[in-house]
Amino acid sequence: MSEERSLNFIEEIIENDLKSGKYESIVTRFPPEPNGYLHMGHASSICLNFGLTRKYKGYTNLRFDDTNPITEDTEYVESIKEDIKWLGFEWKNELYASDYFEQLFQFAVTLINKGLAYVDDSTAEQIALEKGTPTQPGVNSKYRDRSIEENLQLFNEMRAGKYEDGAKVLRLKIDMSAGNMLMRDPLIYRIKHAHHHRTGDAWCIYPMYDFAHGQSDSIEKITHSICTMEFIPHRELYDWLIEKLEIFPSHQYEFARRNLNYTVMSKRKLLSLVNDGFVNGWDDPRMPTISGMRRRGYPASSIREFCDRIGIGKRENMVDIGLLEFCVREDLNKSSQRRMVVFDPIKVTISNFSSDEIVHIENNPENENGGEREVLFSNEIYIEREDFMENPPKKYFRLAPGQLVRLKSAYIIQCDEVIKDDAGNIIELKCTYFPESKSGQDTSGLQVKSTIHWVSCKEAVPVTINLYDRLFKVEDVDGADGEFKDHINENSLIVLKTAVAEKSLLSATLNDRFQFLRKGYFCLDKESTANNLIFNRTVTLKDSWAKEKAK
Ligand code: ATP
Ligand code: MG
Numbered sequence: 215m216s217e218e219r220s221l222n223f224i225e226e227i228i229e230n231d232l233k234s235g236k237y238e239s240i241v242t243r244f245p246p247e248p249n250g251y252l253h254m255g256h257a258s259s260i261c262l263n264f265g266l267t268r269k270y271k272g273y274t275n276l277r278f279d280d281t282n283p284i285t286e287d288t289e290y291v292e293s294i295k296e297d298i299k300w301l302g303f304e305w306k307n308e309l310y311a312s313d314y315f316e317q318l319f320q321f322a323v324t325l326i327n328k329g330l331a332y333v334d335d336s337t338a339e340q341i342a343l344e345k346g347t348p349t350q351p352g353v354n355s356k357y358r359d360r361s362i363e364e365n366l367q368l369f370n371e372m373r374a375g376k377y378e379d380g381a382k383v384l385r386l387k388i389d390m391s392a393g394n395m396l397m398r399d400p401l402i403y404r405i406k407h408a409h410h411h412r413t414g415d416a417w418c419i420y421p422m423y424d425f426a427h428g429q430s431d432s433i434e435k436i437t438h439s440i441c442t443m444e445f446i447p448h449r450e451l452y453d454w455l456i457e458k459l460e461i462f463p464s465h466q467y468e469f470a471r472r473n474l475n476y477t478v479m480s481k482r483k484l485l486s487l488v489n490d491g492f493v494n495g496w497d498d499p500r501m502p503t504i505s506g507m508r509r510r511g512y513p514a515s516s517i518r519e520f521c522d523r524i525g526i527g528k529r530e531n532m533v534d535i536g537l538l539e540f541c542v543r544e545d546l547n548k549s550s551q552r553r554m555v556v557f558d559p560i561k562v563t564i565s566n567f568s569s570d571e572i573v574h575i576e577n578n579p580e581n582e583n584g585g586e587r588e589v590l591f592s593n594e595i596y597i598e599r600e601d602f603m604e605n606p607p608k609k610y611f612r613l614a615p616g617q618l619v620r621l622k623s624a625y626i627i628q629c630d631e632v633i634k635d636d637a638g639n640i641i642e643l644k645c646t647y648f649p650e651s652k653s654g655q656d657t658s659g660l661q662v663k664s665t666i667h668w669v670s671c672k673e674a675v676p677v678t679i680n681l682y683d684r685l686f687k688v689e690d691v692d693g694a695d696g697e698f699k700d701h702i703n704e705n706s707l708i709v710l711k712t713a714v715a716e717k718s719l720l721s722a723t724l725n726d727r728f729q730f731l732r733k734g735y736f737c738l739d740k741e742s743t744a745n746n747l748i749f750n751r752t753v754t755l756k757d758s759w760a761k762e763k764a765k
Pocket of ligand 1: 244245246247248254255256258259440441442470471472473479480481482
């Protein structure tokens with residue numbers, strides 16, 4: 215797959231850089247802000263950054279971009295590390311932008327000394343007002359011509375905590391009439407008396423993103439700093455700072471953000487789904503977070519395959535979640551163990567079968583080494599209620615009065631009698647079986663068109679089934695009218711309490727992947743206990759939404 219695909223534009227750049235001898239090896243970084251859990255968009259950035267250094271024999275740093283003390287948290291740091299490892303990648307160094315605070319401060323001092331930065335006492339409103347517009351140049355701040363000495367003193371006092379939040383900022387002295395608004399004397403430090411999750415109360419001034427990011431890249435000698443397209447206008451400033459500080463020349467490259475339909479991907483929106491109780495936490499199986507997808511049963515390999523297939527580009531587009539589900543199905547079809555679970559059971563009594571019998575059922579027809587398991591077949595079994603119809607239409611090939619059906623890996627049965635309670639509900643089916651019709655050694659000569667799954671009553675284990683579906687009803691959630699939460703799919707979780715499973719599922723573990731025959735792919739949920747087995751539907755067997763759309 216990846217070998218056959220043509221090079222993407224970043225790979226082309228890297229191959230040229232290696233060929234020309236610009237770099238001997240490459241270094242990338244993945245720089246999450248620890249203000250939420252990672253989502254599918256991050257997964258694509260992770261696969262890109264770590265995938266490149268795996269392919270070209272370099273390394274990737276994990277750098278927490280923790281320059282904003284307010285929103286960051288250690289819980290997020292831990293979840294991010296777990297998610298990257300689970301996706302199958304290893305970082306070389308675990309780093310924190312906050313570890314560079316002293317170095318960044320010194321860089322700022324260097325810029326002041328070069329006459330390239332100044333302390334501005336203007337209010338935020340004043341600064342915004344003086345900034346101009348894309349068609350109108352800005353105006354110089356009245357603090358712009360402070361002497362180097364005064365700037366140094368004020369900046370040191372800012373650090374020492376002499377001023378209130380917002381009283382002063384440090385700005386670069388570039389050009390208030392620059393065509394690129396970001397070059398109009400951008401702010402690089404602000405005062406914020408706030409506790410930081412790593413540096414505690416050591417600092418009350420914090421660097422702005424544009425100042426910290428490129429400099430952190432440079433400190434780590436990152437060769438290819440890859441970010442999303444919205445940072446294109448920042449590249450000029452990124453290069454300017456590296457040039458003026460005369461530090462390692464990291465380069466920034468941009469690719470288009472990856473968005474998925476039927477979901478939202480900004481951490482802010484995901485956080486509000488959690489806080490407002492629309493989902494049960496960041497790792498709710500309906501969330502597009504890596505932890506949500508893991509809990510839902512998506513194999514890490516299927517997410518990597520998906521990221522590989524969508525590739526990277528320069529234009530933002532919406533990726534069909536159907537493609538992700540396709541990758542998940544393809545992966546699980548090969549790797550999952552087949553099991554029988556009846557969701558809505560109806561009892562079948564086989565009147566001419568008396569002794570118990572062990573039948574052997576293959577675990578995975580897609581894997582010749584998958585082996586078999588033993589399943590008890592007895593005279594009382596459960597089948598799906600929907601596999602029986604009292605008055606079937608013409609082409610109904612499952613069980614009906616007088617009609618025949620095959621039981622998976624067992625016998626053909628025929629329905630002889632329908633038993634109802636006083637209210638007229640069907641409560642049991644009386645059937646007979648054909649002894650010569652055993653699967654694999656059938657000499658009965660009978661023709662049946664359908665095979666259904668079953669669970670013997672003696673070994674039936676009650677289980678809870680979480681049927682997950684897409685969290686949103688509309689394709690373009692961000693673009694739809696109204697609030698994004700207006701479009702939540704109220705049927706995105708259906709909890710079934712009626713299901714019974716074959717006994718072998720008692721030993722299911724969190725790492726196991728199952729296909730419940732004719733039902734879909736499932737995995738054990740982390741809240742499952744010995745007395746209450748809970749299974750999550752990972753994905754249905756077929757893409758029911760594609761049909762829905764075609765209607
Ligand atoms: P969000 O808007 O969801 O908070 P973010 O870009 O602010 O996302 P960061 O933690 O700052 O999240 O990003 C870490 C890395 O992941 C960055 O390099 C960013 O470009 C990348 N990234 C985030 N979202 C996407 C996406 N949808 N597609 C591709 N890359 C993404
Ligand atoms: Mg961010």
